[in-house]
Amino acid sequence: MQENSCRRPSEENQELYWIAVNLIDDKVLKKINVGKESPAISTESFLRKYGNIIDDLNYQYGIVMEKSVVITINKKIQSRNDVLTVQLELSETVEGEDAINPGYRKYQILLFSKTKGTKVLAHIKSVYEPLYYWGYIRSPFEERIALLFIGDFRGCDAFPQMRINIVGAGLVNGFKVY
Secondary structure, three states: OOOOOOOOOOOOEEEEEEOOOOOOOOOOEEEEEEEOOOOOOOOHHHHHHHHHHHHHHHHHHOOOOOOOOOOOOOOOOOOOEEEEEEEEEEEEEEEOOOOOEEEEEEEEEEEEEOOOEEEEEEEEEOOOOOOEEEEEEEEOOOEEEEEEEEEEEEOOOOOOOOEEEEEEOOOOOEEEOO
C-alpha cells in the first residue's frame, strides 16, 4: 500500500458546513458553507459564533430541535424488546498510485437485530482514511436513528478534511434473516 508522505498537521482553517440529510434515502438535501475555523475551535465558541445561522437554517428547512443533540457512542442500541448492533465491514480496498491518488476503501454498514435478523444500511466509499464509527443520534419522534461515520485525510499542505457520513436507519422494519 502506498503511504502518504505528507502527513504533517496543517495549521490552516477548516471549512464548516451545515448539511440537511433525508434519513430515509440518505440523500443530502442541502449543504451550506457557514465559515472557516481553526481545527482547535471549542464547541462553545463555535455555537456562539454560528448558532444563529444554524438556528435560521434549521427553521428554514423544518428541522425541529427538541433538546440538545446527544451522540451515543455505543454500537449497541436498545429498541423496544430488542438489542441492535451496528457493524462496519470493509468490503473492498483499491490501492492508490501515490499520495495524491490514495485509492479507496469501500465499507458496508449493517445493523444486526437479535430478534429480526440483519439489515444492510449503506455502502460507503472512503477515498481518504479508514472509516470509523462515531455514534448515533436517536429520533425523538420515531424508532429511527442517524448513524455517524468519520473519515479523515491530511494531504500535502492542504486543508485537513474530516468527512462525516450520515446514514439513516429505521429500527423496526427491513430486517432479513440470511
